[in-house]
Amino acid sequence: MASAKEEILQRIRNAKLPATPETVRGYNRTGEGGVELFAERVADYRAIVHAVNDVPEALQRLQGKRIVAPQDVPPEWLIDGVTWLHEPLTIEELDQADGVLTGCAVAIADTGTIVLDGGEAQGRRALTLLPDYHLCVVRADQIAASVPEALQRLEPTRPLTFISGPSATSDIELNRVEGVHGPRALEVLIVT
Amino acid sequence: MARNPVTWLGSPTFPKAAKAALNDTQLRQNLRKATGTIRGRRAAAVAEMTDWEMLRVAGEQIKDDVLARLDTLLLQLEESVTARGGVVHWARDAEEANRIVLDLCRAENAQEVVKVKSMATAEIGLNEALEAGGVHAIETDLAELIVQLGDDRPSHILVPAIHRNRSEIREIFQRRMGVEVSDEPADLAEAARVYLREKFLTTKVAISGANFAVADTGSIVVLESEGNGRMCLTLPDTLITVMGIEKLVPTWQDLEVFLQLLPRSSTAERMNPYTSVWTGVTPGDGPQKFHLVLIDNGRTATLEDSVGRQALRCIRCSACLNVCPVYERTGGQSYGSVYPGPIGAILTPQLVGDMHDPLAASLPYASSLCGACFEVCPVRIDIPSVLTHLRAEVVEAKGRTAESVAMAAAAWMFASASRYEKAQKAGSLARFLAKDGKITSLPWPGSKWTSSRDVPAPPAESFRTWWRKNRG
Incomplete structure (x- = not known):
C-alpha cells in the first residue's frame, strides 16, 4: 500500500493543473515612512509612544521596578535604581517581573509594527511575553516604511514576533479590547 | 470510508436549520450588531x-x-x-x-x-x-x-x-x-x-x-x-x-x-x-x-475541479461571512459545518465530496448570489460562480427529480405568453391560500419550492389583465 505522502502527491499530479503566469506585483513596495507616521500608527493601537534623544534619561520611568533585560542591551540602559533581572530566568521569575526592556530588529511605519528576531538586545521570545509590561526601544533607522520593506530586512529562519500594540481581542461582539494574555501595556521609545 | 467530520453529524439540511435560526430573535440581534460593526x-x-x-x-x-x-x-x-x-x-x-x-x-x-x-x-x-x-x-x-x-x-x-x-x-x-x-x-x-x-x-x-x-x-x-x-x-x-x-x-x-x-x-x-x-x-x-x-x-479531490478549486485559495479571513445577507440572518450554525457563510457553502460540499449527502447538497443554495462575498474576498474567489457550478453538480447527482420536473414545466409555461397568462389566472387562486401576503405551502409540484422558501402571493389582478383593461 502506498504511503499517505505518496498517495497525496499522486492525487495532486492526477489533477494536472496547468502552469500559471508569473505573479503581477503591481502593489506599492514602499511608503511615506518616517518616525512621525510610525509613532502615530503605534499610538492608534493604544500603545504609549515617546520620541526621545537620551535613552537612559527616558528609562527613569522604570525606577523602583523589577525589570527583565536581555544580557546584551547597551550597558548605559541599565540605570541605577532599577532591579535588573537577567537570564537564566525561569518561567515563574518572568511571570513575576514588573516588565521587560528590549530593543527590536525592524519596525514598520505603515502598520505601527515592531518586529523582534531574538537578535541583539531582544532575548528569547518568552522574555517579551510573560511580563505584563513591555518597553521597547526603536531606533529611527530601524523603521521600514512598508511591510514589503520590512520583510526584506528580516531573516525568515530566525524566530520572529511581529507586535502591533498591546495584546487585544475582538472576540466579544467584535469590539477591540486591549489586554488579554500577552503584555497588557506596550510603551515605545523612538530614538531620534 | 469514514465520514468527513467537516460537517457535524446529524445536522439538518441548510433550509431546515435556517428556518429554525430565523425564529431566534436574540441570535439575529447579536449577529446584526457584530457584522454591522466589522463591515x-x-x-x-x-x-x-x-x-x-x-x-x-x-x-x-x-x-x-x-x-x-x-x-x-x-x-x-x-x-x-x-x-x-x-x-x-x-x-x-x-x-x-x-x-x-x-x-x-x-x-x-x-x-x-x-x-x-x-x-x-x-x-x-x-x-x-x-x-x-x-x-x-x-x-x-x-x-x-x-x-x-x-x-x-x-x-x-x-x-x-x-x-x-x-x-x-x-x-x-x-x-x-x-x-x-x-x-x-x-x-x-x-x-x-x-x-x-x-x-x-x-x-x-x-x-x-x-x-x-x-x-x-x-x-x-x-x-x-x-x-x-x-x-x-x-x-x-x-x-x-x-x-x-x-x-x-x-x-x-x-x-x-x-x-x-x-x-x-x-x-x-x-x-x-x-x-x-x-x-x-x-x-x-x-x-x-x-x-x-x-x-x-x-x-486533492477539490483540486480536480477546474471551477471549484479556487476555494482552496481561501486564507480564512471571514470577510465574506460579515457581508453576507444570508449569513447575517441565519447565523453560522445553520451551515452545519466549521466553515459557514459563503466560503463554507462552496468549501464544505467539496471537502465532503458527495453531492448525494443531503446537507452538502443543500449548501450551494444557501445564497442569493448577490456577489458581495466576491467583492470583499482578498484572494478574489468568485464565490457566486462556484455556487452556480456546484448547484449544477447537485442537480446532476439528483438526476430527474420532482423539482427538475417542476422546473421543466415552469420553463414550458414561461415560453408562451398565453400559457403564462392562464397560469397567472390560476395563480390568483393562490391568494386564498396565502397568509400575510405570503404563501407558505403550495400543492405539489409547487410544494417542492415552498418546502424551503415562501412565495409572495400573486396580486388579485395580474399586470397583464390590468393593462388590457386600462390601456389596451
Missing part, C-alpha cells in the same frame, strides 16, 4: 490602501501558482522543515491526522494539551478524537473558550462565538469558571486571562494551526491577537502544527502580500497584535520538538 471597520481599513486591488490580484495569482505546483512545493516545505529539526507527517483524511496527533501526545505522556485556534483541527474533529483517546485539549482563544465552555458549536471562522453577546458570555463564564464577573468585555477578557494563565505556564504540549507555511524556508506563520498563540508557540516543550496542504506560499517575499491582505480583511486592523514566525526548532528558544502534520481531507 464598517473593514471598509475603512481597506479604503486606506490605494493599492488594494493590486494586492488582491497578487494574492490570487500567488495562491493559484501554489495550487499549480503543489506537489513540488510540499516536498520543498518538507525538506526545509526537516533540515531545521522539524518532523513532517502526512495524513490522507481526518481519521489519519487525528491518529497521528494522538500518538504524538501519547509519546509525550500528555494528558492535557493547550491549543491555538485552528480551523484545520476543527475541521478534522481533533478535540473529540483526542478526548476519546484520553487527552484533554484546552482551547485558549477567547471565542473558542466560550464555545468550549458553553458546550456549543462555532458559528464564525474568526470569532466562533459571534452568536453570543456579552451577557450570555458572562453567564457561561460564571457557571463554568466559578467566578463572579461583570459583562464588561474587559472584565470577561481578564477572567479568561486568569483562568488560562496556569495552563500556559505548565502544559508541555501545544497544538496549533498555521495561516501560512513558506515552502523555500520552512517557516510557519500564525496570526493572532490575544497572545494565547505566542504562549502556545513559545512555552511548551513540544509543538504540533496541523495544516491543510494548500496553506503554502512559495517564498518569504510572498508573505508581504498576505500580511497586508489578511489583517485588514479579517479584524479590520492595519496589523493584528501578534504574528509569530518559526522555522523548525531554534536551540534555546521555544519548543525543542516540532511536528508538522499536513492534511489532505478532501483537498
